[in-house]
Amino acid sequence: MGTDRRARAGATAYYLVQGLCFAGLLAQVPTLQDGLGISDAELTLVLLVVPVVAGVGSVLAGHLAPRTGSAVLLRLAGPLVALAVLGTALAPSAAVLYPVVALVGLLLGVVDATMNMQGVAVERRYGRSLLNSFHGAWSIGGILGALAAVLAHSLDWGLVAGLGLVAAVAVVVDLAAAPLLVDHGADVASSATGEDPAVRVPWRPILLVGTAVAIVYLADSAASSWSTKYIADVLGGAGEVAPLGLAAYLGCQLLGRLAADAQVNRFGPVRPVAVGGLVGATGLGLVALAPVPWVAILGFAATGLGLSVVVPLSFSVAGALDETGVAVARVNLFNYVGFVLGAGLVGGIAELTSLRWAFAVPALLALGVVALAPAFRVAARARRGKPLAGAVAPDVAR
Structure with a gap:
């Protein structure tokens, strides 16, 4: 090998x-x-x-x-x-x-x-x-x-x-x-210090892709935590039907990720993120409007498929911003922000109104992924081995 x-x-x-x-x-x-x-x-x-x-x-x-x-x-x-x-x-x-x-x-x-x-x-x-x-x-x-x-x-x-x-x-x-595992170049590990001016990562692109990541994890929290309850309690799905929403979400998320690299290599990162955001928003909209369980299950499947590409590509963006790992760690923070916000937001809206509205809000927010898609264009630079100006020495041994 x-x-x-x-x-x-x-x-x-x-x-x-x-x-x-x-x-x-x-x-x-x-x-x-x-x-x-x-x-x-x-x-x-x-x-x-x-x-x-x-x-x-x-x-x-x-x-x-x-x-x-x-x-x-x-x-x-x-x-x-x-x-x-x-x-x-x-x-x-x-x-x-x-x-x-x-x-x-x-x-x-x-x-x-x-x-x-x-x-x-x-x-x-x-x-x-x-x-x-x-x-x-x-x-x-x-x-x-x-x-x-x-x-x-x-x-x-x-x-x-x-x-x-x-x-x-x-x-x-x-x-x-x-x-x-890839061992990083000794020059990076030995020369970097807390005050090293070389380790400067621009915050604007991190905030843009990080916001998209937070939106995706908010939707993920909604689907993972509330899909079974929604299908059972709101749509009257039987006990053996209710878990199919989560199964469809996770299964299509996996399929989307396994197929996405080929699309990114062909079209670049922007189009898959934009299309994925639109498909994810449509899926969540189907969930919110679903009259019967099978429509909601289809909606959860579309949500998993569409939003699956966003998080992996956010780390490609981070890799283009610097090669020390600092940008990756910062983007990763938005994972937890989205999870915490999702747990509170969906539960709070469901308590005040209904679970239908609780899924409608992430559906609208998912459209923000479409608007943020151009920020992922920089991900292509990581695959060409070209970090942005100001990045430090390579992270991997050449």
């Missing part, structure tokens, strides 16, 4: 494991709640700790990566995420669960940022769009994490055994993939 293909395989493995750990934990949340006797309100606070502290982890990764290289951080934080996820099952009380979940969030933020730094570095080596395929691996890992929870329940395993399976697989895969 060539050096570039080894690097691609290593990065893919870490994306897959991150999805496995994240979804594996979320799928066991009801079991965790029952075991500790946590109320719904307290559970909401516990879950909000993860994205808030993950933002801190992303900032930390952006601070350390120019000094150590993203590979060093990822090799360390990747297995620790798996162990922290297992630690949630070992928490004896809610009081202990809070710091454990905070640790999970911190490590997830570090890994989210550094694995995308690796993805950008590999994409630059290939000279063509690859980040959608990496995020597709994350989606596959998420599906496997959910299936791991199904397996654990079917075998009547306890929470420790169920999350222990996820953690064991994750640690083994991470350790096996660690030697394949």
Whole structure:
């Protein structure tokens, strides 16, 4: 296997494991709640700790990566995420669960940022769009994490055994993939300091693509958290029908990511983002207007398919802005902003009006992705290996 293909395989493995750990934990949340006797309100606070502290982890990764290289951080934080996820099952009380979940969030933020730094570095080596395929691996890992929870329940395993399976697989895969990661040039790691004037990343393009990322994660939060309840309670879907909305969303998100790189390589990044935003907005509109469950399921499928390309391409933009990983870490922050806003906004609107209006608002916001699509044009520079003026020395060994 060539050096570039080894690097691609290593990065893919870490994306897959991150999805496995994240979804594996979320799928066991009801079991965790029952075991500790946590109320719904307290559970909401516990879950909000993860994205808030993950933002801190992303900032930390952006601070350390120019000094150590993203590979060093990822090799360390990747297995620790798996162990922290297992630690949630070992928490004896809610009081202990809070710091454990905070640790999970911190490590997830570090890994989210550094694995995308690796993805950008590999994409630059290939000279063509690859980040959608990496995020597709994350989606596959998420599906496997959910299936791991199904397996654990079917075998009547306890929470420790169920999350222990996820953690064991994750640690083994991470350790096996660690030697394949791209090691950053020693000149970047050794010369960068907190006051290094070379590490200057323009904020305007980050804010533009970051806003698009926040919109996508707001829609993602709505679909992930409320689709089943909407189909069941508002549209009267049967118990076996209601989960199909989420399944359609996640399945089409995966298909979109697996197919998107070819479209980006052919047409450039702007058109896929603009078309994706329009398709996503249309899908959410269908959900809001759906008279029967199958229309909503179709809408969720269109939402996943359309918006799937935005987040991966935002990291391509970050890779074009600088090669130290600072821009990647900053763009990654908008992931958590969108998730937190989505959880509060959708729930608040549903409480004040109805879930129909709660989906109509993200539908309108998704049109903002179409307007922001030109900001993604700079992503093509990363694939040509041409960072913007002011970027520092290359992140990868040539």
